[in-house]
Amino acid sequence: MTLLAGLRLASPVLVAAGCGGTGRELAAYGPLEALGAFTTRTVTLDARAGGALPRLVETPSGLLHATGLPNPGVDGFLATELPWLLQQRARVVVSVAARSLAELAELARRLGTAPGVSAVEVNLSPPDTGPEGDLMTAREPFQVGAAVAAVERELPRGVPVLAKLRPDAVRVVEAARAAVDAGAEALVVGQALPGAMPDGRDAGLSGPAVGPLALRCLTEVLAALDVPVVAGGGITTVADVRARLAAGAVAVQVGAALLHDPTTAARLVAALSPDATSEETPS
Amino acid sequence: MTLLAGLRLASPVLVAAGCGGTGRELAAYGPLEALGAFTTRTVTLDARAGGALPRLVETPSGLLHATGLPNPGVDGFLATELPWLLQQRARVVVSVAARSLAELAELARRLGTAPGVSAVEVNLSPPDTGPEGDLMTAREPFQVGAAVAAVERELPRGVPVLAKLRPDAVRVVEAARAAVDAGAEALVVGQALPGAMPDGRDAGLSGPAVGPLALRCLTEVLAALDVPVVAGGGITTVADVRARLAAGAVAVQVGAALLHDPTTAARLVAALSPDATSEETPS
């Protein structure tokens, strides 16, 4: 049993935002119920179509992605995606991003009143904001604080805010402090890093390539603050999970690894469960 | 012929700081004379012994390094390393770092009066500063400016200052502007990124893993400023070099790839020379 910001999770292994489809696709490879939590792709107030092709490009041990955050909008999500996830008994963390603080507050209001949302994760620095380029990105700590506060104010007690931070070693502690001061109950350290597609477009870089950078940010945050942290970025093996937990993370998020092997989360959950008999073979 | 801050280079391919040994080791695999330039490991005022083991750790498509910048000090360098390099007709860019602005100025003075130094590269953000942890790291733009100015003031005409910047997409343009304003004749975009060793120690992350992050920073800087940029970070193939040059870089630096294949720089020089007959086979 993992405790995260008051939530009781079945496993310390969570699915990262945008890497588990709508949940239906992932469910083919293992019950969502067994996961620590299912983080949705980032949901916005209005529906978004997403960006141009190619949306993903392979890089050495990494993936560049510029999906443009396609999603059905919060109403579409609440109507068509959330009920199915809850029916699977998944713990649902809803990732959100917005064009303004007012929109962010509106999103929080709607999600806060929807029964079944376990937590809201604020995507504070989407590495690509799509062709519209219109989503807020928190560059400075005060922007982190403002965004977190806007969400926190609207959520009922018992629905914690998680702040997902850009893993930039030099600035992450300031951002983390601002998030905590504004009411974030936990942090997610391990957003994709700002990279460029071969054609020059902005994109996020994820996968094992960035693992050592994410680990550094985790270390910096935990050295400076006493706050529960969910660690992400480059996790693919049981050894990766154990390294992050050993560094002090409460839980981990698995993203790009799922695109490579859709059973990754289920395998990690099983390997880390208290009644796991043996280590999985390394992969 | 590549023109960089007034220097006429035989090739756009340079060896990155700290990845070519003292030059003697690299010379076994191709004449140093054919390189655009040989960048020395970072030289400090006093000799440094370097850090604990392991100093390097393999990561997926990357290398974590925490050498602690071992070097014989500037006097040792001038006495034992520079003369040999010049004898090989290598263009020598000397990388420097220091504990204070005064030390930086002193380094520049000694290098500026040493005949044969082509340029001085200021290592503004060593990702690991060794067990002493005492080297200046430019966190804010004003610190970048101060460090560059301290060096620039002491160098004679004709010995340009290159500012080597941390490839942090969100802040790199500000740092670049500060460097240029303080007199940097060219920028090097592609320092190792701040990562953590498995045991938690600070280390730099280099290699193909970080290529897309370095490309993003290059794009940001070139979009904002009109300054010659030497691109580094993750370059291993001719295609990598061409991509950076196509993005607007004047030249490139090759680092970690040399540790994997010591002939990399020589091969890239040959493949990019005007009389190269065919493309090298990809490797």
Next chain:
Amino acid sequence: MSVPVHVVAEVLASKRIGAFQHLTLVAPGVGERFRPGTFLAASVGSPGDPAGRSHLGRRALWIHQVRPLGGYAATVQVVVEPVGPGTRWLAGLERGDRLEVTGPLGRPFALPKEPVPTVLVGEGYAAAPLFTLAERLRERDCPVTLVLGAVDEGHLLNALEARRTARAVTVVTRDGSVGARGGVVDVIDDVLRRAGADVVYAAGPVATLHAVARAAEAHGAWSQTALEQPLTCATGLCQGCPVPVVGEDGVARTARACADGPVLRGDRVRWDDLVAAGSPS
């Protein structure tokens, strides 16, 4: 759509035929669930080898044949054209080598309820799923006319085998090395007219699929087009493979090539928007 499995497969045989490498895999659970038009996704790199983490994208391959072989109930045959690092690695696998595969993936070709005349169009390796489709159609007494295209003879999938199931076979190659010189586009109208087809099935590049869909519409036939879009995850997780479509209700939507496709009704795909969005055509 049946539930796919993710398994470590073993190579039972690998044979070069023309430009293609034919691999026979023991992939427990994949063959058993197969229906024509579904595919599998392969990982590059040996299972357990950390170098496998260096290529995170999957490689989609049509399932060509499913057969009992060497004591295995349902071995899976795929046809690989080595064009890049991943397909070259796959083509270099030898008997006994292992690889991770997920499948069967995607929605298969829809089969007609009535015994209507059909035309099957395939270009290059993409003709792979059509042979089992032809068998299923014949089981339903649907007459099958086959059109096979390729750049040259080496890139033509076993036309001989095809003649057994099909009533008529038309072969076109770009260089005229076998069959008529030209492309599928040049012959499709003629074939459709002569076959009096009610349903057209097509697999190949976007330009071919678009031409076939257009021709089918002109002839009042249904078309089922099997799209190849660059797929990163191939399992519906990454949102990397959008296909602009029109829903039953006439509203423009986005489908996922891997999970809602690869087979889509030709009249539902907004072909021009697909190309405009940056899809390789």
Next chain:
Amino acid sequence: MSVPVHVVAEVLASKRIGAFQHLTLVAPGVGERFRPGTFLAASVGSPGDPAGRSHLGRRALWIHQVRPLGGYAATVQVVVEPVGPGTRWLAGLERGDRLEVTGPLGRPFALPKEPVPTVLVGEGYAAAPLFTLAERLRERDCPVTLVLGAVDEGHLLNALEARRTARAVTVVTRDGSVGARGGVVDVIDDVLRRAGADVVYAAGPVATLHAVARAAEAHGAWSQTALEQPLTCATGLCQGCPVPVVGEDGVARTARACADGPVLRGDRVRWDDLVAAGSPS
């Protein structure tokens, strides 16, 4: 130190003997320049395969034998103990497979100018460079006594072959499966005394080398220790392999295991500082 070359080598043969895989390589230029105590650095991953860029560190291997074979003037034999991803990949290579190697690297064993008695100590695969060394010493009329150690018989390098060149051979294994039960450390003093050695050559883990260096000093003999330190580049470029030493002038210095070593005078290495610096012992 001769100039090393970086070449694409081809596997001519691969044979399992006990716990080790013996690879014979065609590596033009490496064998020709070889001297006992030098090594080569191998890259993990097939040349041209971009997955090769996923492991940037090199893998150091002692050059065991250099022989004319199969029409090649100087094939190179190495002995691989598969312990991690890189050595497992190397051990899995088959005849005809290719790999990138750089060599010969490092400074070799220094040979005595006079025909003095010598003792050669090797543990596990690290005994590999001692057999050609023994041949060279015999050519100089230096009597050779060999001490071979291993955890068990499977990890003992071909002692039979050794008996041909050596005057006396002592074998010790941890489990006593062959020879005396124990370690090199337990027998070294005795062997040195009986051989009346003037020079001791040793290759193996740091603890063994330190013990040998100490014993040599106690007997008034010179020692030449071949160090294995984790090497990233193996070519002197990365500053990753510092070894604390004392110079001729008595001043403490840092040598590079790959470029100034791997063979260093045992009395020059500051063994305790080496272990304190975090070197695996």
